Amino acid sequence: MQVSSLCFDVVIIGAGAAGLMCAATAAQRGRRVLVVEKANRPGKKILMSGGGRCNFTNYQVEPSNFISGNPHFCKAALKRYTQWDFIGMVERHAIPYEERKHGQLFCRDSAKDILNMLLDECAQAGVEIRIHCDILGVEPLEDPPLRYRLTCHQQERPLRIDCQSLVVASGALSIPTLGGSGIGYQIAEQFGLPLIARRAGLVPFMFTDQLKGLCERLSGLALEVTVSCNGQSFTENMLFTHRGISGPAILQISSYWEAGDRITIDLLPGTDARTWLREAKQHQARQLLRTVLAGKLGRALVTELQELWWTEAGERTLAEFSDKLLMGIADQLNGWELRPSGTEGYRTAEVTLGGVDTDAISSRTMEARHCPGLYFIGEVLDVTGHLGGFNFQWAWSSGYSAGLVA
Ligand code: FDA
Numbered sequence: 001m002q003v004s005s006l007c008f009d010v011v012i013i014g015a016g017a018a019g020l021m022c023a024a025t026a027a028q029r030g031r032r033v034l035v036v037e038k039a040n041r042p043g044k045k046i047l048m049s050g051g052g053r054c055n056f057t058n059y060q061v062e063p064s065n066f067i068s069g070n071p072h073f074c075k076a077a078l079k080r081y082t083q084w085d086f087i088g089m090v091e092r093h094a095i096p097y098e099e100r101k102h103g104q105l106f107c108r109d110s111a112k113d114i115l116n117m118l119l120d121e122c123a124q125a126g127v128e129i130r131i132h133c134d135i136l137g138v139e140p141l142e143d144p145p146l147r148y149r150l151t152c153h154q155q156e157r158p159l160r161i162d163c164q165s166l167v168v169a170s171g172a173l174s175i176p177t178l179g180g181s182g183i184g185y186q187i188a189e190q191f192g193l194p195l196i197a198r199r200a201g202l203v204p205f206m207f208t209d210q211l212k213g214l215c216e217r218l219s220g221l222a223l224e225v226t227v228s229c230n231g232q233s234f235t236e237n238m239l240f241t242h243r244g245i246s247g248p249a250i251l252q253i254s255s256y257w258e259a260g261d262r263i264t265i266d267l268l269p270g271t272d273a274r275t276w277l278r279e280a281k282q283h284q285a286r287q288l289l290r291t292v293l294a295g296k297l298g299r300a301l302v303t304e305l306q307e308l309w310w311t312e313a314g315e316r317t318l319a320e321f322s323d324k325l326l327m328g329i330a331d332q333l334n335g336w337e338l339r340p341s342g343t344e345g346y347r348t349a350e351v352t353l354g355g356v357d358t359d360a361i362s363s364r365t366m367e368a369r370h371c372p373g374l375y376f377i378g379e380v381l382d383v384t385g386h387l388g389g390f391n392f393q394w395a396w397s398s399g400y401s402a403g404l405v406a
Helices: 017-028 044-052 075-080 083-092 112-125 183-190 211-218 248-254 273-283 289-297 299-309 323-334 390-403
Strands: 004-013 033-036 055-058 097-099 104-107 128-130 133-143 146-154 157-168 195-201 222-229 232-240 244-246 263-266 336-338 351-356 374-376
Touching (some): 004 017, 017 033, 017 112, 017 157, 044 055, 044 112, 055 083, 055 390, 083 112, 083 390, 133 157, 157 183, 183 351, 183 374, 211 244, 244 248, 273 323, 289 323, 299 323
Parallel strands (some): 033 128
Antiparallel strands (some): 097 104, 133 146, 195 351, 222 232, 222 263, 232 244, 263 336
């Protein structure tokens, strides 16, 4: 079969958030840009994000919202293209949006608005996007100014594409059905760039011990907690599910958790349970402990906690509890220690932690230090945001930074 040949200034692997932002930016500088995408349409993750409303950025973006082997790496790009720049673009396109908790910005109507905005920007700047395009390999060229050759299959047809700048925006491993792939890591390894070990982040926890049954029985129940692990804490909602625990607090802390670690859950954030129960014992001495607790935690959860913490004490009134047992229960309420058996993994994880080591990348341009013309942007890099629009902001900021020079 005849091999078709193409030649572009810039080729971008992946028509996701970072790739489309980079493509529009580079094309607006007059570069001839091609984006190759293996899926049947661009921006699938954008469409699925934020429950279909895309949490596209956050009013309060700080470097501390990002996890990376080098916590300083993200600073230059986040400064070069800020949340205000992206909000400006959203407003120019007259996209209705709203602020939710913690400065999170969502589309008021649909995530489609964000994708269409990026596609409009690309179309206006003359970007070509090829879907159903699978990369088979990349090789360096000794043919200045051309530096890289991609071999691809587009719907069974072999294709060869030469370019000056190659931008890897192929995302990470999370949710393979939405395009998650390891091609970016393969290319990094091929060109000698180090990788940081990868694992699922922003992902629910599972249990195999007695907590499994408890979570099943409480499935659907949500409450505000403070959850802590490895020196990090988040106060947000936790949700019991059929498999374990989820909800924003749990997704956030999962990015700091490693296999075998314990997490600590404060079921009464802002309440000192010792003081509260001591006072309750004085003033509501004839109440059952579970009645008092149910006022704050709900009956279903308290029934389960009773099974775990004071089964023998049964249906006692507060007056009948020894101070020692009562204070022990108070300590558990403020510091319930659990050891998840694992996470739900890449199947449901919103992000992948780790990736291409940022030590090998220029923080100003996203270009690989020892491979001129080779760029890595977005989630493929070892930069992972907290929940709340930070991962998209990283895609916009890193994509823009590379688009200015690629
Ligand atoms: P992204 O994954 O967006 O794009 C990579 C593209 O490369 C894909 O289109 C893929 O098909 C393509 N590709 C992969 N391999 C290829 C190959 N071999 N050849 C060609 N193309 C290839 N973040 C946030 O800030 N707010 C939110 O609301 C959400 N919500 C959310 C929901 C869900 C369900 C998930 C899974 C994730 C989120 N996120 C999020 C995270 C956010 O979606 C993610 O961080 C960004 O999409 C990363 O952008 P990238 O462009 O790096 O990768």
